[in-house]
Amino acid sequence: MQVTPPRSPTGQLEPLLSGFTEEEERQMRRMLQRMDVLAKKATEAGVRLMVDAEQTYFQPAISRLTLEMQRRFNVEKPLIFNTYQCYLRDAYDNVTLDLELARREGWCFGAKLVRGAYMAQERARAAEIGYEDPINPTYEATNAMYHRCLNYVLEELKNNGKAEVMVASHNEDTVRFTLRRMEELGLHPADRQVYFGQLLGMCDQISFPLGQAGFPVYKYVPYGPVMEVLPYLSRRALENNSVMKGARRERQLLWQELKRRLYTGNLFYRPA
Numbered sequence: 001m002q003v004t005p006p007r008s009p010t011g012q013l014e015p016l017l018s019g020f021t022e023e024e025e026r027q028m029r030r031m032l033q034r035m036d037v038l039a040k041k042a043t044e045a046g047v048r049l050m051v052d053a054e055q056t057y058f059q060p061a062i063s064r065l066t067l068e069m070q071r072r073f074n075v076e077k078p079l080i081f082n083t084y085q086c087y088l089r090d091a092y093d094n095v096t097l098d099l100e101l102a103r104r105e106g107w108c109f110g111a112k113l114v115r116g117a118y119m120a121q122e123r124a125r126a127a128e129i130g131y132e133d134p135i136n137p138t139y140e141a142t143n144a145m146y147h148r149c150l151n152y153v154l155e156e157l158k159n160n161g162k163a164e165v166m167v168a169s170h171n172e173d174t175v176r177f178t179l180r181r182m183e184e185l186g187l188h189p190a191d192r193q194v195y196f197g198q199l200l201g202m203c204d205q206i207s208f209p210l211g212q213a214g215f216p217v218y219k220y221v222p223y224g225p226v227m228e229v230l231p232y233l234s235r236r237a238l239e240n241n242s243v244m245k246g247a248r249r250e251r252q253l254l255w256q257e258l259k260r261r262l263y264t265g266n267l268f269y270r271p272a
Helices: 022-045 059-073 091-105 119-129 139-159 172-185 204-212 226-239 241-264
Strands: 049-051 080-085 109-114 163-168 194-199 217-220
Touching: 022 049, 022 059, 049 059, 059 080, 059 091, 080 091, 091 109, 091 139, 109 139, 139 163, 139 172, 163 172, 172 194, 172 204, 194 204, 204 217
Parallel strands: 049 080, 080 109, 109 163, 163 194, 194 217
Antiparallel strands: none
16 A cells, blocks of 8 residues: 555655555554444444544544545434534535535535644644644634534535534633524424534533424543543543533533522522
């Protein structure tokens, strides 16, 4: 197997690597087989398979493999979702290009939108090697990018219907934006084309009202060895201001609810 860039200084396609070793070839085949097994299992179970995003220097390979699975399995409905990190300057270009490809080839588009969690690593590597910082300059610019990407997919849902999106966000403004645009576009939660997701234990003040209103809501549960899961969670807390603000907001709401129950004498919640 050889990897070739789209352009080179000579204008010719040239291999980036001379070729994989036999062991690397075996590893590649095993990886493809495992991805195929997972995708088929998701199809049989009727669930979505969302492929996570990583650093920009890994992402092209991940996106290419995900794209191939989408071509195979997203024939009747979106089963395979690619993840788009909206703190990247090229996030909107990636979303629009992939969605256009889905239109032309006739398969269903599935996207999970996140803000991103590798800002420090990305900027450090860009400075060290000397290429342009791939990250949006400000948190506000990232929010604007998220909403721009989301709005583009929501309009596709309205006009075409062969798409679904996971709004993976702890940001209350983003959730409000999504609900407002869904109402304006006539997208109903019962259509189950727009999903919401938050980390388990975080931002329940967002998750519970959405669920009670009929929107599909998922709580994300990182699974694995403790020494691997804790750094994963800490990265998202450190790199995502909305998570920290949400935690403070959640504490305030919990105190307000506790005081209300103590004041009214209704300490334990009883469903109507």
